Amino acid sequence: MPEFHARAALLPDGWAADVLIAADSAGTITAVTPDAPPGAADRLRGAVIPGVPNLHSHAFQRAMAGGAERRSPAGQDSFWTWRDTMYRFVGLLTPEDAEAVAAQLYVELLEWGFTGIAEFHYLHHQPDGTPYADIAEMALRHLGAARRTGIGITLLPSLYRHGGIFGADPVPGQRRFLNDLEPYRRILEACRAATAGDAQAAVGMAPHSLRAVTPAMLQAIAALPGPIHIHAAEQLKEVAECQAATGARPVQWLLDNAPVDARWCLIHATHMDAAETRALAATGAVAGLCPSTEASLGDGTFPLRPYLEAGGSFGIGTDSHVGISPRDELAPVGDQPAPGAARARRGDQRGRAASRKAAAGGRAGRRRPGQRAAARRHRPWAALRPGRAGRGAPRADRARRRWPAGCLGVLRPGQSRPHHHRRCEAGGRGRAACRAARHRRGVCEDDAEIAGMTEGPLHGKTAYVTGGSRGIGRAIALAFAGAGADVAICHLGDAAQATTLVQAVTARGRRGFQMEADVAAPAATRAFAAAAEAALGPCDILVNNAGINIRGAFETISEADYDRVVDVHVKGMFFMAQAVYPGMVARGHGRIINIASQLAFKGGPDITPYCTAKAGIVGFTRSLAWEAAPKGIQVNAIAPGPIETDLTRARGPDWKKAMEDTILAGRLGQPEEIAATALLLAGPGGAFYVGATLSPNGGDVMH
Missing domain, CATH: 3.40.50.720 (NAD(P)-binding Rossmann-like Domain)
Structure with a gap:
């Protein structure tokens, strides 16, 4: 059975030296033994820490990162002007482009220590809104990208039908997103069939937001099995619209009208009042925080301290991928004083606590088939490159180019050292279009599955x-x-x-x-x-x-x-x-x-x-x-x-x-x-x- 050896690893009780990690043939860690000789085990380079699940991703937006992060001539920039830019951008993407962008992104996320992704996917159809011959074509492209790169994935096909709260007509820029319940169910069925028996993949549902679905649609989705993710209260404008239409704030309306529990994840529950904050924490649902995107779009700040004091659970995601580092997503979280006695903690103890909570919330938020909501005995692990933790995040504008089909130098799971992309055969730009990506051996995700162990004994060689x-x-x-x-x-x-x-x-x-x-x-x-x-x-x-x-x-x-x-x-x-x-x-x-x-x-x-x-x-x-x-x-x-x-x-x-x-x-x-x-x-x-x-x-x- 596979064994790995780390000179230093972060265990639940703190840092340990000479850690032997044993796994079974399915890739599940069966034993973690500190102070053990390496023997014949594969030696992991650098420090080994628990991997971080990424709770929220719109992969295609990585290719426009940096394209909207600039002041417009009018100087009236906001989430809504950013959204208009995004609508123009999505008209350019083919299925091949979407898979290329997703694969490149997933490699970068693995490089930084994210070991699983919850892909909140709403780019379903052709540019004119016509479904592809396979209605799940675009969703399955993301599954293919995940499998080729080795990241664990929870596919979250998004139901998106309307352009405003509870029935407003969509705008032309949303035509690629739109489905009624029946075609949406067909997408779900195709995704479930494609992931059946795959320990690295799961499927959930993503009603996009109260702006995009009706109460009846929300109830229909709630009756289906699997995790449910929804954009909750990202912008003050949508809070005001919800109050005008229903008399309630968005999170409160959800809590009153939907069976919100531990299988729900509320993304961007940024604008909650004190009562909503306590009530959401009591449900056992996960709050999905995306600090770099929320900062980029000027969304506001999530009320983390009172939420944690009320016993709430949270995870982190990178959303539009202007940032792709768990460290940078967790930095604002770790900087907020923790409740009670923990306030006295400093430095890595506070960061470790934030990381542990984000990992627990992330595992719950992208739950796989049969996964329990309770904390697991095993932990996910990621091997870090020496010196990586101190470097700045990659520049967002590196991902602005469109990659033609054929330019992927795809990284396989469990690679033990840096690999460079092969030269692009369509356009010939090679590393200029696809910068080298690196991923250390020993990455595994969720139920402590060692990435690549089910794929072949020479993965990464x-x-x-x-x-x-x-x-x-x-x-x-x-x-x-x-x-x-x-x-x-x-x-x-x-x-x-x-x-x-x-x-x-x-x-x-x-x-x-x-x-x-x-x-x-x-x-x-x-x-x-x-x-x-x-x-x-x-x-x-x-x-x-x-x-x-x-x-x-x-x-x-x-x-x-x-x-x-x-x-x-x-x-x-x-x-x-x-x-x-x-x-x-x-x-x-x-x-x-x-x-x-x-x-x-x-x-x-x-x-x-x-x-x-x-x-x-x-x-x-x-x-x-x-x-x-x-x-x-x-x-x-x-x-x-x-x-x-x-x-x-x-x-x-x-x-x-x-x-x-x-x-x-x-x-x-x-x-x-x-x-x-x-x-x-x-x-x-x-x-x-x-x-x-x-x-x-x-x-x-x-x-």
Whole structure:
């Protein structure tokens, strides 16, 4: 089962050192043990703290962040003028744009320590208001973005029917948002079907506001299962409109006319009087605070202190995403004096208390199927990059560009180090349009699910495979991609096959890179390593697979032929490993897998240079393992038996029949069987192999 080790982790009782975090195969943390040795556990870099759920997101608004944060010529800026700008902006977004923006945002949120998102989604239809062929198209785009980036998500499709309180006609800018109850139910059904059985996803409902739904609609939604989120009292204007129409303030009207309880989350309940504040706290509902957005739009200040004194629960969200850091959202909360004896607290104690309350409220507000409302035994965790806590938030205007489809360098769950986006294929702006995103391994969310544990054992890893365009190398590259790794390959004169391999890697949701390189030349191996690192990030797993065979009787082998075979196999392996080794040492982890052959032990006629080179690979593996193991790097070899590849097929049917008659398994092996062995050595199951040579050979050689 997966294990992780943190040098420092924030536990319920405070900071602890050398914390071992154990999980089951589903990704749920089963044990947290301080003062424990790391053993074979994956080592988390930086401090590990509880992750923070993000209670409120309109993901598409990240792409306009900074676009409305400026003074207009008239100088009469407000929430309502900002809303007009937003209406103009939403007319530009395609489903592909929406998914690209959401994925970029979710990566950034993960980077900052948000480990789950409640996506309050109301951008449903085409620009003219016509539903897409799949009415849930836009909602499912956000689910896709969450799955590709690894953030936990609660989808909250929003019911939005009117343009003013209790039945006013909508304006043209709202046409993409509008649904009646029946099409809204269809969106909900599609979202529930798409998330069924997904432990990282849930579905709730979001009646947009009292401005957008009628009392009958609100009652219909309240009868459905799941969390309910609603914009409550963000603006003084809507408070005045509600009082004029009903005689009551918005929060009071909700409490009097809807079954508000612990499954409700009131977003922007900013403008409450004292009676509303106490009454909301008594319901067990969660108040969703979005301080950076509320400050940006001049909404006002939530009455947090009296709300907490009344026993209220709150969570935080980033709403329009002008800010995306939990630290910055919590700063105004932590600055407010806490009630009672807690007022004497200072510094990190006050911040820790605010963070703990926000996490508890966040988990309740984005409750998953079967999740209890009570506090959970397990906690979500996020690994922070060293030095990150002291940096300023990313500039909001970095997200103002529209990203064309194809520009995503999507980050997978559980990545252990920074990864850079691949260059944009539509527009070619690369990092200028999609800035590099980083996410540390060990991120998990809500019921303490370790992100990516259900997705594959190599999530977040980058593998370099030499000779990766065909045969065994190709099978290994595809197996690693299927297990969650980004994959770089080098080849020699096989560009077409290499290109199709990269396409196959990309089709598995991973990043691929290919480059022509003759590994017999040390300069070429160094160039490949540098280019692969620039494209995908540092090497976690190196597979030295490149090989060549020149057949001939011993006395006919020339010096050039001998040198060529040995140089490709041994010299290439040596200097390829040397190119990535310093980085592995610096990071304290790495796997090197060298592809030898059972002929290293068995020998064979007319292939003396090949057998010599393969035996050299075994010796190199054992020698380097002695040096590398104390540095956290495991070096092993695989010595396959006869495998059915293009090279062996060229030997003809008679050779194949002869081999099948001598192999105890009665057949040739398949490249995928060697890939499975490589996957074992590269993944958690290979943690106790050091200097070993595994020989899947069907009984051709026993040793």
